[in-house]
Amino acid sequence: MLVSTTVLLLSLAPSCLSIWPIPRSLDLGDQILKLSDSFDITFGFASPPQDLLDAATRTRNNIRSDQLGRLIVGRGSSDSDLFGTASALSNLVLDLKNNDSAARPIKVEAVAALSVRDEAYSLSIPADGSPGTVTANTTLGLLRGLSTFEQLWYTFEGIIYTSYAPLNIFNDSPAYPYRGVMIDTARNFFQVSDIKRTLDAMYLVKSNTFHWHITDSQSWPIQILEFPELARAGAYSTNQSYTPNDIQDVVTYAAERGIDVLMEIDTPGHTSIVGASHPEYVACFLSDWITFAGEPPAGQLRITNMTVANFTANVLGAIAKTLPSTLFSTGGDELDMPCYAADEATQKTLKETGKTLFDALDDFTATTHGALHALGKTTVVWEEMVLEYNTTLRNDTIIMVWISSNDAAAVVEKGFRIVHAPSDYFYLDCGAGGWIGNNPTGNSWCDPFKTWQQSWEVWTFTLLLYPATGNLRLIQANNYFGLSNLGQGSIRTLEHQTRI
Ligand SMILES: *[C@@H]1O[C@H](CO)[C@@H](O)[C@H](O)[C@H]1NC(C)=O
Numbered sequence: 001m002l003v004s005t006t007v008l009l010l011s012l013a014p015s016c017l018s019i020w021p022i023p024r025s026l027d028l029g030d031q032i033l034k035l036s037d038s039f040d041i042t043f044g045f046a047s048p049p050q051d052l053l054d055a056a057t058r059t060r061n062n063i064r065s066d067q068l069g070r071l072i073v074g075r076g077s078s079d080s081d082l083f084g085t086a087s088a089l090s091n092l093v094l095d096l097k098n099n100d101s102a103a104r105p106i107k108v109e110a111v112a113a114l115s116v117r118d119e120a121y122s123l124s125i126p127a128d129g130s131p132g133t134v135t136a137n138t139t140l141g142l143l144r145g146l147s148t149f150e151q152l153w154y155t156f157e158g159i160i161y162t163s164y165a166p167l168n169i170f171n172d173s174p175a176y177p178y179r180g181v182m183i184d185t186a187r188n189f190f191q192v193s194d195i196k197r198t199l200d201a202m203y204l205v206k207s208n209t210f211h212w213h214i215t216d217s218q219s220w221p222i223q224i225l226e227f228p229e230l231a232r233a234g235a236y237s238t239n240q241s242y243t244p245n246d247i248q249d250v251v252t253y254a255a256e257r258g259i260d261v262l263m264e265i266d267t268p269g270h271t272s273i274v275g276a277s278h279p280e281y282v283a284c285f286l287s288d289w290i291t292f293a294g295e296p297p298a299g300q301l302r303i304t305n306m307t308v309a310n311f312t313a314n315v316l317g318a319i320a321k322t323l324p325s326t327l328f329s330t331g332g333d334e335l336d337m338p339c340y341a342a343d344e345a346t347q348k349t350l351k352e353t354g355k356t357l358f359d360a361l362d363d364f365t366a367t368t369h370g371a372l373h374a375l376g377k378t379t380v381v382w383e384e385m386v387l388e389y390n391t392t393l394r395n396d397t398i399i400m401v402w403i404s405s406n407d408a409a410a411v412v413e414k415g416f417r418i419v420h421a422p423s424d425y426f427y428l429d430c431g432a433g434g435w436i437g438n439n440p441t442g443n444s445w446c447d448p449f450k451t452w453q454q455s456w457e458v459w460t461f462t463l464l465l466y467p468a469t470g471n472l473r474l475i476q477a478n479n480y481f482g483l484s485n486l487g488q489g490s491i492r493t494l495e496h497q498t499r500i
Pocket residue numbers: 044045046099
């Protein structure tokens with residue numbers, strides 16, 4: 001399958017296939033098929049859930065309104081000669097294979113544990129105008145089929161058509177179970193409407209996790225019923241904070257589009273802002289940042305103090321209990337050691353208890369993760385927790401590799417599942433220059449500038465690392481991929497890599 005997909009891609013490259021990512025199996029024709037003016041999406045099973053009905057409506061509307069021209073010279077004028085004789089598609093049928101009397105809403109299936117989430121679908125579109133079909137075992141799979149269907153259509157002078165008929169995709173499913181985008185809403189606040197716009201784009205490319213880095217040292221934009229003081233003192237303004245309703249709005253909007261929201265409250269570092277309401281919980285609060293932090297403002301939670309650990313656990317629990325995701329991130333990156341070394345309260349407790357700072361971090365983490373485990377959550381942390389602090393973590397913890405792709409193998413060798421998000425390849429804030437540093441023409445913590453080619457080569461890296469380590473376990477259910485699927489992850493973005 002791998003080889004034939006490659007051949008297929010190379011032969012298609014000049015015409016720029018519009019589907020992304022490329023399905024696992026793809027059988028394309030080259031006939032023109034128009035979309036009938038009366039085109040409708042119908043259901044082969046009783047009682048489709050409301051969010052699937054809504055998704056079908058959006059797909060119909062998007063195809064009609066996006067006015068997307070084919071990406072070739074003439075933008076489809078060469079196709080228009082064939083419009084007169086081409087058939088028209090008037091119906092797409094969505095069918096659940098396991099004919100459950102009670103189909104579950106997409107928003108339920110989208111937040112299931114990764115190991116049981118089923119995004120597979122098949123799509124078939126005959127060239128003669130007879131009905132197309134999407135089949136899947138889940139409504140989430142039907143949604144994925146809709147997003148592929150939506151990518152097939154071009155508009156030329158008012159005619160909506162595809163040039164790929166007849167088309168057959170059999171049992172397409174993700175090469176990687178976690179395909180995410182992270183947004184930091186603490187350094188820069190984003191309106192709910194902006195987040196939704198990003199979720200719309202993620203839906204189109206079948207991205208399935210919105211990693212919401214919602215707080216950081218600079219601001220605390222999340223309002224929590226039990227801890228109103230945090231946002232009251234810590235948001236840039238009342239307008240620049242998310243109410244519990246805003247959070248639910250985003251979470252539901254995402255889930256209806258097949259996207260799980262992994263929220264992160266970064267702790268115990270990156271928490272200066274907690275000092276705005278609880279200065280006694282924060283070491284080095286607003287001290288000289290050049291000495292005590294990677295960037296202003298300085299301050300991080302006093303991990304040796306059980307009152308602070310309990311408070312943090314309660315805050316995390318208060319948020320996590322309102323979220324449907326099985327995942328929750330406690331952060332854990334970039335602890336500033338000079339800060340803890342200089343903090344009298346921290347040093348006093350360490351002396352009294354005879355513990356090291358890393359013992360204290362173990363205790364702190366056991367408390368915060370314990371609260372999340374009690375809620376049934378799987379915890380997620382940044383790579384330093386494993387590679388620098390040697391923190392004791394439950395073996396189902398998911399580790400985000402961000403500092404360097406070179407660190408992925410070491411984390412995997414410790415037996416953890418990883419999310420590969422390395423800054424040496426792809427951080428959107430690593431292009432135009434950072435906000436600290438002395439080079440007015442632009443430099444940043446993650447220099448040099450990452451070209452698009454570099455960003456896309458991350459897939460090549462993944463391909464190479466696998467045989468070297470033998471047991472790379474990108475976060476997965478075991479049956480999701482073996483070696484060939486890792487290769488497929490690369491192949492499935494190849495065309496866009498070469499286009500960029
Ligand atoms: C599935 O459900 C639909 C609608 O209730 C019904 O018409 C159809 O016969 C069922 N198919 C199977 C295979 O049971």
